[in-house]
Amino acid sequence: MEVTGKIKKIEETKTFGTGGFRKREMVLTTNDQYPQMLKIEFVQDKCDLLNNVQVGQDVKISINLTGREWINPQGEAVYFNAIQGWRVEAEQGVGGSVPPMAPLDNLETTTDLNDSEPDDLPF
Numbered sequence: 001m002e003v004t005g006k007i008k009k010i011e012e013t014k015t016f017g018t019g020g021f022r023k024r025e026m027v028l029t030t031n032d033q034y035p036q037m038l039k040i041e042f043v044q045d046k047c048d049l050l051n052n053v054q055v056g057q058d059v060k061i062s063i064n065l066t067g068r069e070w071i072n073p074q075g076e077a078v079y080f081n082a083i084q085g086w087r088v089e090a091e092q093g094v095g096g097s098v099p100p101m102a103p104l105d106n107l108e109t110t111t112d113l114n115d116s117e118p119d120d121l122p123f
Helices: 044-052
Strands: 002-010 014-016 021-030 037-043 058-071 077-090
Touching: 002 037, 021 044, 037 044, 044 077
Parallel strands: 037 077
Antiparallel strands: 002 021, 002 058, 014 021, 021 037, 058 077
């Protein structure tokens, strides 16, 4: 899956446990009609992908949705979801360029109107 938007925040890499598990999180504001702020995590070697981007930059991020179950001390199942990024690409701009408009002073005008011709326009 992919998500696009503007980088709002990039956290520093955090290391956990004796094994050196690394995690780095960022917040992306989507370009939707109703923008969402998504926290996306990058783990292990993928943390370094955020070294090449900066806050305010438009990006496309390839993601995986992950989930896991945890049994709390009361014996109840609790579920967690995460969005994990695995690729980051800089966006080249939304919508592309608009072609230039022709100047209006080059258009021909006419006064030769013939009302006897049928008006076959559908509107």
